[in-house]
Amino acid sequence: MKRLILIALVVAGCFYAAKTLSNKSFILYYHNVAEHKGGLRSLYVSSWTFEMQMKYLHWRKYKTIPLEELVSRIKNRRPIPRKTFAVTFDDGYRNNYSAAYPIMKKYGYTATVFLAVNEIGRTLAHYRTVEEKRLNTRQIREMSSYFTFGSHTMTHGNLALMKKFQAKNELSRSRKEIMKITGREVKLFCYPIGRFNPEVKALVKETGYDGACSTYAGLVDGKTDPYELPRIEWKGLTASSVDNFWKLKWFYLKIILGI
Ligand SMILES: [Zn+2]
Numbered sequence: 001m002k003r004l005i006l007i008a009l010v011v012a013g014c015f016y017a018a019k020t021l022s023n024k025s026f027i028l029y030y031h032n033v034a035e036h037k038g039g040l041r042s043l044y045v046s047s048w049t050f051e052m053q054m055k056y057l058h059w060r061k062y063k064t065i066p067l068e069e070l071v072s073r074i075k076n077r078r079p080i081p082r083k084t085f086a087v088t089f090d091d092g093y094r095n096n097y098s099a100a101y102p103i104m105k106k107y108g109y110t111a112t113v114f115l116a117v118n119e120i121g122r123t124l125a126h127y128r129t130v131e132e133k134r135l136n137t138r139q140i141r142e143m144s145s146y147f148t149f150g151s152h153t154m155t156h157g158n159l160a161l162m163k164k165f166q167a168k169n170e171l172s173r174s175r176k177e178i179m180k181i182t183g184r185e186v187k188l189f190c191y192p193i194g195r196f197n198p199e200v201k202a203l204v205k206e207t208g209y210d211g212a213c214s215t216y217a218g219l220v221d222g223k224t225d226p227y228e229l230p231r232i233e234w235k236g237l238t239a240s241s242v243d244n245f246w247k248l249k250w251f252y253l254k255i256i257l258g259i
Contacts, residue, residue, distance in 0.1 A: 021254045023079065024219040025070060027086045028053075029231040032093045032132060033100040039129035042235055047099040049236050054107050057085065060258040064109040066148060068187050071211035071226045080221065083259070087111035088213055088231060090152060090190060091126070092119065092140075094133040101143055113143070114152035114190035114213070117177045126156065127193075137181050144181075150188035151175050151209070159203075160195045167200060171207040188212070201227050219250055 031043040033050045045053075065084040073080050087104070089096045092115040104111055113135070121136035140149060153159065153170040154177075162170070175186045187210040191200070194215030204212050204227060211226035218230035232251050235244070245252055 017253055017257060018259045021219070021250060021257075022082055022259050024221045024250075024254065025065065025080045025084050025086070026219050026251055026254070027067065027070070027088060027213065027229060027231040028234050029088045029090060029213070029215075030096075030100070030233075031090050032095050033089075033103075034093075034095040037130050037132075039125070042233060043129055045234075045236060047095075047103070050100060051103045052237060053234055054103055054109060057255065058107045058109075060255065062255075064111070066110055067112045067150075067213075067229075068148065068210065070220065071188070071229070074220070074222060074224055074226050075210070077222060088150075088190065089113045091116060091156070092135045092152070094135050094139070097135055097139040097143060101147070105146060110147060112148045112150050112188055113140075114150045114188075115140070115174075115178055116152045116156035116192065117154045117174045119156065120181075140181050144184060148184070148188070149178050149182050149186065150190055150213075151178055151186055152190045153192050156192045158193055158195045159191060159200045160197045164199070164203070167203055168207070171203055171209075175207065175209070191215075217248060217251075219254070 030045055033047050035046050036044040062083045062085055065086055067086040070086050092113050119134045123131050123133045125131045151174040154174045159167045178186045189204050189209040190213040213229045216230040
């Protein structure tokens with residue numbers, strides 16, 4: 001009898017999870033797709049791990065949804081298609097071109113790369129990172145037939161600490177510069193180091209961006225604020241993922257159950 005009750009509870013739990021999670025999407029975010037060289041470990045996912053993650057999602061019949069479309073669906077209150085996810089890369093590392101781009105193409109997946117314009121084509125380090133090469137304009141142009149590019153400001157500075165005119169300049173100049181390279185409209189923004197406040201958020205809207213990515217963890221649904229898009233940093237398939245399991249339980253449950 002006890003066993004029957006337990007089975008009934010598990011079945012009911014799975015139905016509940018399937019019902020609540022099936023209309024939710026998620027946005028993955030990565031930095032380097034390369035072996036860890038130093039600095040923050042979370043800024044690196046090896047190309048093997050990255051491919052395993054994409055392969056797994058492909059096997060579970062997940063499709064990518066362009067981030068612009070996801071944002072437009074939230075804004076226009078249109079349903080988010082089931083089993084969809086978006087992929088974002090921050091800072092525009094060159095290994096996004098050499099390692100991630102071929103893997104994404106192989107699975108028919110698309111992504112958005114957020115560029116800090118002053119860093120394009122350079123090799124430099126950020127706070128708590130080692131020196132890494134960034135994408136150059138030729139690579140950006142080539143990738144833009146398949147990926148979209150968003151703004152991550154000009155300097156990768158903390159917008160919440162800047163004067164209004166300075167922040168405004170970072171937002172509008174970067175948008176124009178990226179447009180010049182890709183020849184496409186730049187609709188998305190990503191807050192450098194995840195820092196923003198209500199004034200910064202208002203400026204992002206005012207500049208004409210349709211949405212902005214944060215570093216908050218969570219799933220996306222029709223009630224998500226498009227200017228505070230949560231994202232999931234799916235780190236290595238290692239112990240750190242297990243540590244995060246509880247925090248990101250809905251994400252893991254969703255992909256484990258394939259819903
Ligand atoms: Zn960044």
